[in-house]
Amino acid sequence: MNNDSSSRIVWALKQWISQAAPGARLPSTRSLVAEYQASPVTVQKALQVLTGQDLIESRPGVGTFVRAVRAVRPADYGWQTAALGSPQTVLPPSSGTMRNVPNDAITFHSGYPDRELLPERLVRTALTRAARGDAALFRPPAAGLPELQTWFAHELGSAAPAGITAPMPSDVIVLPGSQSGLSSIFRALVGAGQPLLIESPSYWGAILAAAQTGVRLVPVRSGPDGPDPVELDRAFTESGARVFYAQPNYSNPSGAQWAPGHGEEILAVVRRHGAFMVEDDWAHDFGITSQAVPVAARDDAGHVVYLRSLTKSVSTAIRIAAVVARGPARERILAHRAAESMYVSGLLQAAALDVVTQPGWQSHLRSLRQQLQSRRDLLVTSMREHAPGAHLELLPKGGLNLWFRLPDGTDLGRLARDCEDAGVFIAAGTEWFPAEPAGPFIRLNYAGPNPGAYPAGARVIGEALARNGR
Template identity: 50%
Template sequence: MTVQRAIARLVAAGLVETRPGIGTFVLDRPSASPVGDVDWQTTSLGPDRTGPTTVGSTLRDVGPGTIALHSGYPSPDLLPMRDVRSALQRAARGDDAWDRPPLVGMPELRAWFAREVAAGSAGAAPRPSDVVVTAGGQAALSAVFRALAAPGDPVVMESPTYWGAIAAARQAGLVIVPVARTAGAPRAEDVDDALRTSGARIAYVQPTFANPTGAHWAAAERSAILRVAADRGAFLVEDDWARDLAIDEPRPPMVTDDPDGHVVYIRSLTKSASLTLRVGAVIARGPVRDRIAGALASSDLYVSPVLQRAALDVVTRPSWDTHLARLRRELRRRRDALADAVSTHAPSLQLTALPEGGLNLWTRMPRDLDAQIVAARCLADGVAVSPGDEWFPAAVPGPHLRLNYAWADPARFSEAARIVERVITSSDDQVSDPSTRRRFRPATTGTSRAGTTPLPARPATDPAG
């Protein structure tokens, strides 16, 4: 088997070929291709609409042994991989796996998304006809921006916010109007002013366990911003990326409080089921749903029926609820372990609150420190972190790092925190000009954001975890 695997890799690399019944032969090296002149493309391509963060650091590949605190996903050992493998095998054996599905998705899967979003809420339950199945959350974001705005139109966004939303908006040619977070949510007055002065008809929001900060909106904040959207005739694009990642109680989405179609809801299964299940959904009421479906069809046509059937199989099994309960316990344990490691071994990082859901800790570094340089030096020393710059759609108010607690081995959290602290302090020592020397202060505790838990001196571990 070892030899067979080695030969398979050589064949895939184009170095050998196998001839059944004859043998395996080394391929001749192709002659070197002439190097072309592609400088002309600089003029023809023109300005880059996407900006510097087309692909975020969360998708960076790192070498073996690197402590990956930069990831945007949970570790596979937290996901129901056995169920996913079995579901994919069953789906591939079904006759309907080889037929083209409806452009908006399989009816059974759309009905599940509608039921699941409405679960536990007394508000306006969406109908299956309001649902469009998508190839994950990022595809949904891109389609929604293309459907709701034309190039040059403004879109209001919280700052900081998800780098993928920033990239998708810029790719669609939209002009981002940032609104700063104050507590859990931006002030309703600021959102109203941004919509009024810019003329925007879209606001991208993360009311639940925002990426990267982990904060969530209080009920009063949700109601106030929803009223602003209604008064302005605007759409709120609600990205509920962490729906299944609540460490404490999950909260009903805003879309259930909006029967009038102002909220366009996005949900994905990728982070809670498997990276291989690029399956998500958009829920929208009224004519906007058809416009979004058209935008998705023009780029993706439809989502693979094998993936749709497998996703439905996984989420409708009794083991799904058991998996989510285990996932929440493990996320709590890992969150507390990383927070404890940071507070103990990386005092230069300011962590003021524990998120009640999601995958990340949002930390602030001492002022005047360059987050990109710190991240690069950490990576060179064996720790991958996400620099905070890429999470801001406009001006960056200070240096931040986003640390994922769901991918790396928790046994290495203390080691990672020590490396980050060493990089920060050594960066300070390398500044020789006293007039530009960076002043570092130890992190403090006590302040908190709405929707988060104040950070204790030593976070307690979950007895059940």
């Protein structure tokens, strides 16, 4: 028996149902097991999916039947148009990176690492221990568990050079993921209608958070070594901005890491303008051939607001991050956090702390580095062989993604559709630009599932790209 995914059975039965009359009886489970060479459990899962979609109904002791289409009065929500009025801000559409796709698809679009790259054993053990402790029953402090605050402060402080005062645990605010932290930071430090400098291209989630808070984005071009300090200085002067959002280490989408010494140059510009830099260190744990060196480690005057996430490196189910900020800026951010969520689940905080303080955590990170390098190199080689028209502008030293420039005139929408029709999902690069895109790009995640399928996926992209140019 083939206990493969039930998705193929769901797809086939949907085709059958579309041709069947309402009330038609489906073949028995035994017949379906024989027809699709699947286990009874797999067939039952497929039938449960179809039942949940109201396509079939089961009658105990009788059989399973195509559900009759009932004529219903369409709901009228027109009154809400007047009640809500025009939106104050027009939000970008939901990111394509968050789409759910068939289990048998080749997925390059997601922004998350594959389950095989997570410390699963550590996570399961930590959740079990946390559930048995006080964290499962009591409310934690608004700024976070003191032990977790201490860990985040030590992580940043350990990178501080001599003469720089390391952050205190009290400078740390624990967050339910970095995305909500971005919204709080932009509200607290920028404000609706005010300018925010941002690298271009940049993380689509930061662009979305800015749109939600009504912040006005001012793009600053950023290349393989980071933004030009002269251009950043000019942008501060011309816009009057007081905040700059950046990803110095393994930027999403390009994977760029600022050149040595570049952080000090950028920090000098920020200081000269009496401004803040929001440093998003989301990929801190994903170094391959280099280490992440936070710019915040060189600042003790409160100019850098540092954001570090554990969601991608520990588990997507444990949404824990932290912001390190000093002075009045910290108090403003904490006030916004308290108004939005009051506190972060103590259970998740305790589990995250357990994972990152286990001896196995460092062993996991060493193994992760090797696995990421293997997957990155495999996808690079596959794209060079099968999709030579896609130009890799930078071989990243860490992170999860590759950023490809495509030939001018490439229709990204058509390219994505053609790839999806062949079972390959990619992310068009348009949503990583805070203004008009600088050209046609795609972002491919090399940390996704089934790396053995990377050559086949690259072949599909290459063929679709060749057709696109005709």
